[in-house]
Amino acid sequence: MEIGTKIGVLRRKHKISQPELAFKLDISQTALSEIESGKTKKIDFLLMDKVCKIFNVDFDYFLNEHSINFNFEKIEKTKGGNIGCKIETINNNFPEGILENMLKRIELLEKIISSK
Structure with missing residues (x-):
């Protein structure tokens, strides 16, 4: 599963809207939508660090295939x-x-x- 898809899954699981998560990440809702849909493949480490902290997951969660x-x-x-x-x-x-x-x-x- 792609990183963007995993972010979307975590967002829905925590019942956070795209605009709310985008605000917390200090990016536009459009940018978040493109990440979740897979249109944006390159995501910087600082953004991923924020994602990990918001959802309380380790970075390797996004690197490894997990059964979710x-x-x-x-x-x-x-x-x-x-x-x-x-x-x-x-x-x-x-x-x-x-x-x-x-x-x-x-x-x-x-x-x-x-x-x-």
Whole structure:
């Protein structure tokens, strides 16, 4: 998994918005978006040091392939069209690229749901 994807995963896990994290890192939201999407491949060490401190992870977290646990919600339909959720954890053993695609789709769905 790419460094930018790992930053995005940590950001979502800690429930921090892109603009909020960008502010903490002293970069633009656009720059952070490009890092998370993989458009920006080169990230300086000072920025990575800030990321590590914010999320309390070691630098090698970004260098090594880790099996990351994600919380997915099991969706159950309820009366009136509302959704009830049960959180379950599964391990990430997806091939690279698929996970990034899934995360982008989840983010899009979250935007659609929040706009209603």
